[in-house]
Amino acid sequence: MIDWITQMVLEADIVFLLILFFSERNSPSKILLWALVFFAMPIVGFIVYIFIGQTFYSDQKFKDKSIRDAALLARKEDKTDSEPDPEYRRTAKAILDLGGVGFSDNNDVKLYTLGEDKFKDLYADLRNAKKYIHLEYYIIRNDELGNELIDILIQKVGEGVEVKLLTDDFGVGKGPKKAIKRFKAAGGEFAVFHKVIWLMFSPKKNNRNHRKIGIVDGKVAYCGGFNIGDEYLGKGPLGFWRDTAARISGDAVKPLQVRFQMDWEYATGRKMCPSERIMDYYGNSEYPYSGDARVLTVSGGPDVSDFNPVRMEYLELIRNAKKSVYIHTPYFIPDGSLQDALSAAAADGVDVKIIIPDKPDHMFVYWNNISSAYAVMGNGVKVYMYNRGFVHSKTMVVDGEFCSVGSANFDDRSLVLNFETNAVILSKEIGKQMDEAFKEDLEYCTEYTRADYEGINGYQALRVAFSRLFSGLS
Secondary structure (H helix, E strand, O other): OHHHHHHHHHHHHHHHHHHHHHHHHOOHHHHHHHHHHHHOOOOHHHHHHHHHHOOOOOOOOHHHHHHHHHHHHHOOOOOOOHHOHHHHHHHHHHHHOOOOEEEEEEEEEEEOOOOOHHHHHHHHHHOOOOOOEEEEEEEOOOHHHHHHHHHHHHHHOOOOOOEEEEEEOOOEEEEEEEHHHHHHHOOOOEEOOOHHHHHHOOOHHHEOOEEEEEEEOOOOOEOOOEEOOHHHHOOOOOOOOOOOOEEEOOOHHHHHHHHHHHHHHHHHHOOOOOOOOOOOHHHHOOOOOOEEEEEEEEOOOOOOOOOOOOHHHHHHHHHOOOOOOEEOOEEEEEEEEHHHHHHHHOOOOOEEEEEOOOOOOOOOOHHHHHHHHHHHHHOOOEEEEEEOOOOOOOEEEEOOOOOEEOOEEEOHHHHHHHHHEEEEEEEEHHHHHHHHHHHHHHHOOEEEOHHHHHOOOOHHHHHHHHHHHOOOOO
8 A cells, every 4th residue: 555655656756847847947957956855755845846846937827917017017207318427327227128117316215224213204104194005015913013004004094095005925924914804894905915825736826925115195105125013123033133125205106106006906806996096196296305316116026037127137236336245135045147246246356245144034044045155255255144133134235326225135036936126226325325334234243254164064064955955946
């Protein structure tokens, strides 16, 4: 009986490997890794594949979404031709050609590195909303900060404000369910992205909406790395929380509104509003203040079949660096193209520094981080471990004026599987602030060297090897 079951499992594994061979024909390394897992652990390998595998896609998987998105993106407004600074104009045009949206030059940007400051302003803007609130967050926790958010939204619904809240189904799994029920009962609109239970046997279950954006009255938008929860105030088990977000007012609010509309209509399967009301979202807005920061939006996801615009954004910024590249990322597992770009920049004399956590918040991450760090340090890239608490920030600042603030990490989950959004900010003022914040963070860091990696013991080396194996299966 046992031999018969084993034979059936092995035959099933072979069938899945054949499916994988044809579906993942552009990724032979994944085929080899899955073959190892299937034959080393026949039953477990099959279960693991069902839950974290199936990452292959045909052009049909997101075809309808892409058609709808293209129609909405026709609303984007790009002002590159009128940009007087040749470097800003060239960079903006390149990133737009690679999938960016909505370059504008009249924006006021406020940078946040602490949760207390970000949530103080965000919640104040929400309380002052007069027309609508559109929020899209990966995680909302069932804690003081998460429940305070829902209480504010319920209050605004009662005042006649349109409130739409979009979360990822996986990210909100432990969210404030009772509070959300009260929000819906009060008339608030709530939607979840990619319900896990309905996608259990679909590759789409691996595609999570990792974005963190919000729009208030078409006047103010937020974009960054903070989710909603007490841990983002430093009250969680990881302690002090270092993250980054931006508050934007100006024409750059519109592309983020388009992004929300695309995701809302995809998640709900219905139009966000009647066509006669569309100008409520995209009409002329009286911005509280307009500065001179240049901003464009870059979003990526598996619905983009040719290349991921966020990866191309990162490559473009690194490729054009002349003096410095400073990166924060909690997950530093770059693919070969990003590793080569960082190594080439450092070899060319650019000051390339990367800050990563000194502790993991997910299984395998720490060991993958140090392995990737070792791979890029040979040509002069310097990697630092953040010792003050946990660094969750996903930012890059190049030459003190070309900045990226958003939700995308330096790994395949962000650059292949997840839906992400970054704001690219071209500004000497914001660049200076980000440079200074990075240098201040270095005071709480320890440099991680090649000698440190080469000195790990056998057990740690085994954990690195095991972690690298499973990083390739995602």
